[in-house]
Amino acid sequence: MALAAGIRDDFPLLSQTVGGKPLVYLDSAATSQKPRQVLESLFEYYRSYNANVHRGIYWLAEEATARYEEARTKIASLLGAARPEEIVFTRGTTEALNLVAGTWGRANVGPGDQILLTEMEHHSNIVPWQMLAAERGAVLRYIPVTDEGRLDLDTLDRLLAGRPKIVGLAHQSNVLGTINPVRWIADRAHQAGALVVVDAAQSVPHQKVDVTALGADFLAFSGHKMLGPMGIGGLWARYAVLDAMPPYHGGGEMITSVGLDRSTYKAPPHKFEAGTPDVAGAIALGVAADYIRQIGLDAITEHVRDLTAYALLRLMEIPGLTIYGPRTATDRGGAVAFTLDRVHPHDIAQVLDGDGIAVRAGHHCAEPLHRRFGIPASARASFHLYNTRAEVDALVEGLLKVRRLFARASSTAKGGAHGAG
């Protein structure tokens, strides 16, 4: 089920050159590029039916509200949610996870309670829980990561014996690419009485994610990594769970009535959507969901897996290169983190940039994971539906160039004056 040729033509940004060289964009794990359809929907919204939602009774406002709610339905359908009201629009994964920690967490986590996370979490699924733990006197525990870059599941029974209130984990690591067995973990977590919150920022863009099959209680995602605009994303939770949660931000839109002393709140999802939302962003995210479905998630998964398998093989040819995370494309998404002997990741990214190749260098908002592997930083290439094998080849050529540049310096023979002084 190969992707149709010409997909790149849908992404105007990709046709650019950098210093005369074609742009090779290999940082989709940070943010994906956007197809023309999504870009046009943003412009179309502001040009033709910009109005505040859930307020006006004139047709413009009705149109904006209808399209906003239609986008919610599209996302609910993409994720297999039981009803559209189970989707809360947020600014993205980070806000969605903060929402869970700040509302469900505050209502349900108390002194001495345990919160179980994993060593491979993005900071957005660590820091909100640290803040909650500090406020409530709760205790954080972590599922360790093996040398291969998978969760050490042998530790799970012991960790669940601590009866954590919540288990938080990434569906797919943004660094290692590892796809975690969420269902297997969720079943055990539920038996131990915990709820399960899944950071699906990296998985929703590339694979069919069905919230029911996954067994999660909360699922957070970002629009900008799934071909949508920045500033929009969402949280899924079962309606009954959302209904029992206190509100998040207070303000307009989320209330049914406001008195001087107290107010009453709307039902989910609007209870969690105070203030004027990013209407254009939500509608454009719906368009991104349409685009993804039209291409076919299975085809995207297969394309990214093929590229990842190819990239892993080619990268392993490079002497001195270490890959972090699974060495095969099984249960693995399209992010490949690596280091190169004697070359700092920032220098790797800098030299690649000179050839128009965009990769990420740093700790990728996963400092604890890098510490676990004993490295301060790594370089990361990540793929999406618009990437090609030729771009992987360009990456490999670029890395060989990095090696040559720094090897030349290392081999420069110098006298004994260069000792430690």
Added chain:
Amino acid sequence: MALDDLYREVILDHYAHPRNRGTLEPNDVAVEGANPLCGDELVLFLRLRDGRVEEVRFEGRGCSISQASASMMTEAVKGRTLDEVRVLVAAFKGMMHGEEPGDEMGDLAALQGVRKFPVRVKCATLPWISLEQGLDEYAAR
């Protein structure tokens, strides 16, 4: 942008063969510096005698620019008076902010290419800011 401006031969040489690397005991100044964005880390040691830098060493890990800058800095300050070192620190920071390097910069002038890569300027200045901080702490004692 021309990478050759950034990765000058002398910079790569200092990165591959750092001068004055290690710890120094006893010392008069021991100061740590870090660039959290890049993860560059540095510890700088100075031994002073009669108002001069008698001995200098550094340890740390980081990108080629931060490590080469530290290595070149140690060569540049060794044997200088503290006043001369301060003048050099100011001149280096000035160079990173666009001033033309004078003759006193010597090999350090090779680092002026970093200016064209704003994200990396912090890497180049890290050792120098640490040095200045160390001298300030020493003077305040």
